[in-house]
């Protein structure tokens with residue numbers, strides 16, 4: 661079975677991760693633009709970060725046979741940074757039209773401030789203008805209220821709900837999202853938030869329609885193999901192969917494919933040559949290149 665991890669921050673991960681992911685069947689990923697841990701002080705660092713998401717990181721994934729897509733946005737946390745927020749917003753149109761960009765995201769609420777709402781709304785408008793889907797992060801604190809506020813904003817601005825993916829759901833927020841036309845993402849983490857067993861229970865209760873899972877692996881304690889691990893647990897629990905495939909493959913392709921920028925045939929038979937260079941750089945350190 662081919663697998664898609666539609667939320668993973670590979671910029672923060674290693675080549676060992678790419679190798680393990682490819683070996684576990686992950687053929688495609690979406691890397692959302694996010695907060696890097698260290699607060700940024702210049703718009704230029706966002707510019708270079710976005711460039712690397714559509715450039716170097718996309719190349720790096722390809723060298724392990726993994727198709728890389730990304731989403732571009734001012735993330736919710738840094739919407740509160742008045743030193744950079746407006747300039748980042750002004751920078752986004754330069755990236756949203758690029759090949760490989762499959763949504764505006766992650767946008768949404770972190771601390772649920774007025775500033776966050778202002779930039780969330782502005783980026784929903786950008787998504788409409790650029791005819792792109794939206795990836796919405798939901799907050800760790802007071803998640804239910806944050807989810808309700810996000811759904812209300814989407815509705816009030818007239819963003820088509822089938823083009824919105826509300827992420828990091830729990831047992832509490834999933835029914836709220838499914839009651840709308842939005843898609844529902846679930847981040848499977850080690851020990852917190854959502855795990856394999858709880859995800860199995862949610863699929864048994866709600867089925868597969870608009871359900872998506874991801875690892876949300878980043879620079880923190882996280883596991884880039886959570887999509888394959890959850891797929892295994894779903895099968896063990898008696899969920900059919902067809903239903904598992906819907907969740908880990910067809911659904912993310914259906915959602916992000918609304919851009920017309922995902923060609924499944926390209927993902928299914930990747931060709932790569934590790935002798936290739938990206939602006940003079942390769943992923944190798946003198947090893948013999950692998951090819952397929």
Ligand SMILES: [Zn+2]
Nearest residue numbers: 692694766876
């Ligand atoms: Zn994320």
